[in-house]
Amino acid sequence: DVVMTQTPPSLSVAIGQSVSISCKSSQSLVYSDGKTYLHWLLQSPGRSPKRLIYQVSNLGSGVPDRFSGTGSQKDFTLKISRVEAEDLGVYYCAQTTHFPTFGSGTKLEIK
Amino acid sequence: EVQLVESGGSLVQPGGSLKLSCVASGFTFSNYWMDWVRQTPGKSLEWIGEINTDGSKTNYAPSIKDRFTISRDNAKSTLYLQMSNVKSDDTAIYYCTGGVVTHWGQGVMVTVSS
Numbered sequence: 001d002v003v004m005t006q007t008p009p010s011l012s013v014a015i016g017q018s019v020s021i022s023c024k025s026s027q028s029l030v031y032s033d034g035k036t037y038l039h040w041l042l043q044s045p046g047r048s049p050k051r052l053i054y055q056v057s058n059l060g061s062g063v064p065d066r067f068s069g070t071g072s073q074k075d076f077t078l079k080i081s082r083v084e085a086e087d088l089g090v091y092y093c094a095q096t097t098h099f100p101t102f103g104s105g106t107k108l109e110i111k
Numbered sequence: 112e113v114q115l116v117e118s119g120g121s122l123v124q125p126g127g128s129l130k131l132s133c134v135a136s137g138f139t140f141s142n143y144w145m146d147w148v149r150q151t152p153g154k155s156l157e158w159i160g161e162i163n164t165d166g167s168k169t170n171y172a173p174s175i176k177d178r179f180t181i182s183r184d185n186a187k188s189t190l191y192l193q194m195s196n197v198k199s200d201d202t203a204i205y206y207c208t209g210g211v212v213t214h215w216g217q218g219v220m221v222t223v224s225s
Contacts, residue, residue: 001173039212048206048215049156092156096211099172100146100158 002027004093006103013083014111021106023076023093030073030097037097040069040078043105044089052091053078085110113137113214115207120219123197127223133190133207133216140188141165146211147181147192149203150218157203158211159192197223 003026013019029036040053051060053069056076066081080087088110093103119131131147147159160171162181169181180193190207202223207216 041212048218049212050215051212054212094156094212099170100148100211102156102158104155 002029002095002098002101004095004101004103006091006093006106008106009104010107010109012109012111015083015085017083018079018081019083019108020080021078021091021093023071023078023103025074025076025095027098028073029076029095036072037095038069038071038076039094039096040067041092041094041102042087042089043092044086047089049092080108083108083110113209115209115214115216117205117207117216117219120205120221122222122224123194124225125198125223127197129194129197129221131192131194131205131207131219131221133192135188135190135207135209138209138214141185143209143214144211145181145183145190146208147179147190148206148208148211148215149201150206151200151203159205161211162190194221197221199223 005024007022029038036056038056041049042052043049052063052067057069068079070077090105090107092105114136117133123129146161150156160181162169166183178196182191204218206218
């Protein structure tokens, strides 16, 4: 299995601040087609997960551009600029290059 | 609007069977590989398996070990998960997803307990 390691496990941030979440994979996530199938999800309290970013850096439909994703090979980062109250929840990275696996999640709380 | 609506979750005894359904709308169901993902209480997400667009090919996570079967009926825009010989570790919220992470249902709870 490809192990996805997310850090930190939790964050507490004030409205308007910026935060970054790291995700590292145990294997390269570059597929044979040259694309990297690393995605970011947000699970808001009491809700099912929602895709924020796909293939490292592409924003999902309706996702504000305060969210951005970077990285390559085995090392990826999600950045949230100007955090808003609605951003609270648990963020997961997920890879679908190999059989799909997910990170353990980063819980974002608002101060 | 894309919607995935799961049903069939319940309390089931260890060793028992259960079939989950997921009705899709708002997108062309027959064009999507579909998946099941589960989330154990307080823990992360685990991919269970997938089925291709016409239902002729399935792939499963090794941990499932032939106990679960995924199928679909494109005429009804419905995805299924047949669960057999269930164990307490199978207690989880089960999500129907499209493209693994692209579209998610609201989830359905399965509890395995005597």
